[in-house]
Amino acid sequence: MPEKFDVIVVGAGPAGTSCAYTSAKNGLKVLLIERGEFPGAKNVMGGILYRKQMEEIIPEFWKEAPLERPVVEQRFWFLDKESMVTTSYKALEWGKEPFNNFTVLRAKFDKWFASKAVEQGAVLINETVVLECIVEDGKVVGVRTDRPDGDVYADVVVLADGVNSLLAKSLGFHKEWKPEEVALTVMEVMKLPKKVINERFNVNDDQGVSVEIFGDSTKGALGTAFLYTNKDSLNIGVGTTLSGMIKKKMKPYELLEYVKEHPMIKPYIDGAETEEYLAHLIPEGGYNSVPKLVGDGVIVTGDAAQLVNAIHREGSNMAMTSGRLAAETIMRAKESEDYSERTLDYYRTAIYDSFIGKDLKKYKDATHVFEENPQYFEQYIPLMNRAMGTFFTVDGTPKREKQSKIIKSFTGKNGRLGVAKDLYRAWRVVK
Numbered sequence: 001m002p003e004k005f006d007v008i009v010v011g012a013g014p015a016g017t018s019c020a021y022t023s024a025k026n027g028l029k030v031l032l033i034e035r036g037e038f039p040g041a042k043n044v045m046g047g048i049l050y051r052k053q054m055e056e057i058i059p060e061f062w063k064e065a066p067l068e069r070p071v072v073e074q075r076f077w078f079l080d081k082e083s084m085v086t087t088s089y090k091a092l093e094w095g096k097e098p099f100n101n102f103t104v105l106r107a108k109f110d111k112w113f114a115s116k117a118v119e120q121g122a123v124l125i126n127e128t129v130v131l132e133c134i135v136e137d138g139k140v141v142g143v144r145t146d147r148p149d150g151d152v153y154a155d156v157v158v159l160a161d162g163v164n165s166l167l168a169k170s171l172g173f174h175k176e177w178k179p180e181e182v183a184l185t186v187m188e189v190m191k192l193p194k195k196v197i198n199e200r201f202n203v204n205d206d207q208g209v210s211v212e213i214f215g216d217s218t219k220g221a222l223g224t225a226f227l228y229t230n231k232d233s234l235n236i237g238v239g240t241t242l243s244g245m246i247k248k249k250m251k252p253y254e255l256l257e258y259v260k261e262h263p264m265i266k267p268y269i270d271g272a273e274t275e276e277y278l279a280h281l282i283p284e285g286g287y288n289s290v291p292k293l294v295g296d297g298v299i300v301t302g303d304a305a306q307l308v309n310a311i312h313r314e315g316s317n318m319a320m321t322s323g324r325l326a327a328e329t330i331m332r333a334k335e336s337e338d339y340s341e342r343t344l345d346y347y348r349t350a351i352y353d354s355f356i357g358k359d360l361k362k363y364k365d366a367t368h369v370f371e372e373n374p375q376y377f378e379q380y381i382p383l384m385n386r387a388m389g390t391f392f393t394v395d396g397t398p399k400r401e402k403q404s405k406i407i408k409s410f411t412g413k414n415g416r417l418g419v420a421k422d423l424y425r426a427w428r429v430v431k
């Protein structure tokens with residue numbers, strides 16, 4: 001007879017490992033299945049890991065986890081071809097306990113995190129692909145893997161298999177994601193000496209910077225580029241919705257080369273050597289794309305459930321909280337030995353009551369509105385750059401004349417009413 005577990009978790013990313021860790025810590029018999037050579041081997045992230053949600057799983061994890069730098073400054077750059085408008089927030093407090101967020105390299109972090117789940121008693125098997133869920137009488141009762149005699153059984157199967165989530169799809173929980181529901185992102189880890197990073201970003205060894213870059217970095221398409229500081233490397237990447245890429249006929253690797261060559265960005269990466277090249281999808285459909293989250297004997301977590309806040313580039317934290325909430329739901333269900341959809345529905349309620357549901361709801365129309373109205377990225381960012389250029393160039397033109405020229409540049413194409421409507425529309429979707 002094949003062995004039976006309380007929980008089988010598919011995928012050892014932040015969602016799956018959080019679930020495995022919490023379940024095992026509370027005495028459940030857990031099997032964590034990962035297709036990679038080790039957890040993190042295939043995982044991709046720009047690199048910002050949020051302290052709060054990780055700490056809810058492992059208190060004071062920063063004393064032990066392989067982290068890069070605590071982020072003390074968040075910069076935002078709005079690029080035109082040869083200029084940029086910038087804003088930033090720097091807080092020395094973020095460089096001290098309990099910190100705000102950290103840069104991480106997933107290959108190191110995920111491996112360490114999964115080892116903590118194993119310490120709690122979870123069984124981890126790597127290099128094993130879950131091919132399908134085993135369904136009996138409409139209930140998920142286990143998984144079929146690519147190993148010989150590879151069927152394993154459990155009271156609950158937790159799907160934490162990431163954005164593609166073929167398993168949730170095959171259960172009929174969602175259809176193929178549409179091109180506007182996912183962003184295609186490419187990134188490089190580039191080696192650069194610590195001292196050079198510190199000088200270029202104006203930080204010391206224990207401080208990091210995150211830079212989010214809009215406008216010309218995506219050639220006006222809906223998306224962003226990013227530049228994050230690790231200890232002795234930089235993460236640089238760019239992504240747009242798949243539909244944006246298709247519409248603008250852009251190739252992701254060409255877009256990344258464009259970003260690396262941009263005159264506002266190039267000086268920061270000058271002399272850095274590419275160590276790794278990575279590409280991945282990010283689920284960006286938001287609130288309206290969240291699929292069915294529970295069924296009889298099954299729960300969907302993290303990217304597999306579209307739990308990403310694209311506006312604030314928060315995904316790993318939502319994945320962790322969803323994994324933890326899945327574990328807590330299973331612990332409750334175990335008390336009554338009832339793993340039906342009705343009992344597991346506690347998870348769905350918990351997700352929507354948490355910051356995940358609330359934040360996704362707040363921005364529920366944002367992606368759609370920005371996608372349907374390309375003027376925000378295509379027109380307004382270059383106009384903002386030109387307005388700054390006009391205002392700050394000392395050429396003898398009286399300031400009032402400059403002001404009216406700037407206003408005309410904004411209203412010229414869309415009219416005052418058009419600009420007012422755009423402002424109102426943008427405010428409504430982010431308010």
Ligand SMILES: Cc1cc2nc3c(=O)[nH]c(=O)nc-3n(C[C@H](O)[C@H](O)[C@H](O)COP(=O)(O)OP(=O)(O)OC[C@H]3O[C@@H](n4cnc5c(N)ncnc54)[C@H](O)[C@@H]3O)c2cc1C
Nearest residue numbers: 011013014015035046047048130161162302303315316319
């Ligand atoms: C370029 C990029 C930049 C990002 N930047 C940030 C950021 O800065 N901050 C942030 O918070 N979020 C960021 N995100 C989002 C974040 O990476 C995800 O939201 C998060 O990783 C989701 O975690 P997860 O556990 O749900 O899925 P994943 O991390 O994708 O993990 C899924 C796991 O399942 C395994 N798996 C898949 N299918 C199977 C199978 N059939 N059998 C066995 N194993 C399987 C995979 O190998 C993988 O280990 C970024 C994403 C990308 C692509």
